[in-house]
Amino acid sequence: MRLLQTALLLSFLAISTSPISAQCKSLKTLKTEYADIIKPYDFEGISAGVLGAGKTTNISVSVFSKVKYRFHFYSEGYDGPVIVKIITLNHQVLWTNEKDPGNMMAEFTPKKTDKYFVEYTTPSSANDDSRGCIALILSSRPY
Amino acid sequence: MKNLIHTILIPVIAGALVCSCGNKGQNTEHEVQEVDSILRQDTIKEQIHQFVHIFPSQIKVARLFKNAGLPYQAAELIPVEASGQLVEKEDKALAMGLYGVDMVYSAMNNQTQTAMGCLKISKDLAKDLGLEGIYESNNYIKKFESNLNNQDSLELIIRDLFAETDAFLKDNNKLDLTLLTFAGGWTESVYLASTYALSTKNKGIIQLIGDQLVSLDPLIDLLKKTNGTAINTQLITELNDVRTAIIAGIVKEETEQEPMVIQMDDEKIKNLIAKLDVIRNRISKSKS
Numbered sequence: 368m369r370l371l372q373t374a375l376l377l378s379f380l381a382i383s384t385s386p387i388s389a390q391c392k393s394l395k396t397l398k399t400e401y402a403d404i405i406k407p408y409d410f411e412g413i414s415a416g417v418l419g420a421g422k423t424t425n426i427s428v429s430v431f432s433k434v435k436y437r438f439h440f441y442s443e444g445y446d447g448p449v450i451v452k453i454i455t456l457n458h459q460v461l462w463t464n465e466k467d468p469g470n471m472m473a474e475f476t477p478k479k480t481d482k483y484f485v486e487y488t489t490p491s492s493a494n495d496d497s498r499g500c501i502a503l504i505l506s507s508r509p510y
Numbered sequence: 511m512k513n514l515i516h517t518i519l520i521p522v523i524a525g526a527l528v529c530s531c532g533n534k535g536q537n538t539e540h541e542v543q544e545v546d547s548i549l550r551q552d553t554i555k556e557q558i559h560q561f562v563h564i565f566p567s568q569i570k571v572a573r574l575f576k577n578a579g580l581p582y583q584a585a586e587l588i589p590v591e592a593s594g595q596l597v598e599k600e601d602k603a604l605a606m607g608l609y610g611v612d613m614v615y616s617a618m619n620n621q622t623q624t625a626m627g628c629l630k631i632s633k634d635l636a637k638d639l640g641l642e643g644i645y646e647s648n649n650y651i652k653k654f655e656s657n658l659n660n661q662d663s664l665e666l667i668i669r670d671l672f673a674e675t676d677a678f679l680k681d682n683n684k685l686d687l688t689l690l691t692f693a694g695g696w697t698e699s700v701y702l703a704s705t706y707a708l709s710t711k712n713k714g715i716i717q718l719i720g721d722q723l724v725s726l727d728p729l730i731d732l733l734k735k736t737n738g739t740a741i742n743t744q745l746i747t748e749l750n751d752v753r754t755a756i757i758a759g760i761v762k763e764e765t766e767q768e769p770m771v772i773q774m775d776d777e778k779i780k781n782l783i784a785k786l787d788v789i790r791n792r793i794s795k796s797k798s
Contacts, residue, residue: 394677410673412564414680428564429725431574432769457766479769480721482728505564 391417391500392443401439401504408437408506415502420445420492425454425484426503430477435508438473438485440464444499447490454484562685563728568607568695569669571722572614575703578714582619586705587612588698592794593631599639600741603687605793606635607694610672615702617664625664629654636675639687644674686736693729693745693789696722700752701786708779719756719782720772726753748789755782 392400394413402410414426430436442449448468453461453475461483464470477483487501588608596602613628615621633645645651650671657663679688700722707715726749733746759778764770774782 393681395674395681398673398677409567409570409669411567411570413673413677414562414564426562426564427728429566429728431566431570431721431724434570434574455766459766478767479764480724482724503564507567507570 391415391502394502397441397502397504401506404439405437405504405506408435408508411436411505411507413502413504415441415500417498418487418489418501420489420494420497420499423486423488424501425486427482427484428503428505429480430475430483431480432477434476436475436477437506437508438462438475439504439506440471440473440485440487441502441504442471442487442489442499444497445490446492446497449490449501450488452486452488454486456482456484562732563725565692565725565729567669567672568611568692568699569614569665569672571695571699572611572618574718575699575715576615576618578718579710579712580703580706580715582615582621583702583705584621584624586702587616587624588790588794590627590631593635596635596793598741600686600690600739600745601792602635602638603690604694604697604745604789606632606639607691607696608698608790608793609635609694610691611695611698611702614665614668617661617668620661622658622661622664626654626658641675641678641687644671644678648674685732686742689729689733689736690742690745692725693733693749694793696725696729697752697786697789701783701790704779704783704786707774708776708783713773716759716774716779717769717772719774720759720770723753723756726756745789748785751788752782752785755785 392415394415397415398410398413412428416424418424428438438453440449440451448464450463450465450468451471451473452463452465453473455461461475462473464473485503489499489501588605593605593609596605609628609631613625613632616625616628629651633642633651636642636645648670650667653667654664657667675691676688679685679691700719703715703719706712707719730746730749730753733742733749736742755778756772758781759772759774760770761773762771
């Protein structure tokens, strides 16, 4: 009986936590879902991953001057809003949704070719093991 | 209910037991912690692979160079026959990037048959790398053939092909191939621009060559972080040489508000081309 209980618990863990794709949509799926949302901009690049609650991570992007960019931020599976910041190499915050957490899109035309960091901070959860998915969908305007 | 247990629960339990490979003597709590720890490690590994850098689309880089005045230079493209001699997976990935950019330049300049040739080479290389599904599920060859007279459509098809390839590689944790493919495309873009800059001293093109450092630096950093093969290690050295050659042209460092200023005389451009040639020769020299 004890073995069965252990096995059931292990099987539950294996199912609920091991396939990361179950928590995070594939990039191909996200790309398809955002195909119309990004219009009239063109798809530029995408990155996504699983991130625990109450954690911070960032995705960096190369941007060129005189190109219009749209940053679409995606999150799923958290107890509250995900705070996003766009930061330069010199730690200057160019944009944040701190005061408007529902805003999940930023628009930019960089003055110079640069590297930006998109920082995601996920809300804390009562469950230490709580995890969700974050993604950045980058698009740029036809030139 | 019995059937349910037999068909669903027992295989799941058996699978979990096989996967857990736990010591029978350990207690339940310990077993759970052990498995959870392994799963967490996998998750962390996954994060490192996924939260990386979004590189610029090669089609946009090509468009920026074209808008700055870069014309079509048929003689500078990688020879078609070179692809057939490649053996190593890393070289094939690098070649996929090189031919990808040649395809973009050809399509943008209405050299559609050359572009079509590059697309077919890319498909063959993709097949060798286990990526043929991208081409087949989206019918890119057929779509391309049907739109040979429509440059805008060709660009859209190539853009989608690049995006699908990028998503597929990342979805399947093939970061090494992503980086090598980008390295190939980056090298070819800067090479084509540099050969033109040598003959024209076009300031806009030279400035754009300098701008490409914005993706070269993260490329080198990420290549260093992947489990490097001998080919990767050599490539990192070669890309660093290219980086040094570009940096030699910086006459004013960038500030928070202002971009850097770059100027390159004949000697500096020739040196840059020589460094880029080292990388391109891995592919183009394979024909001889």
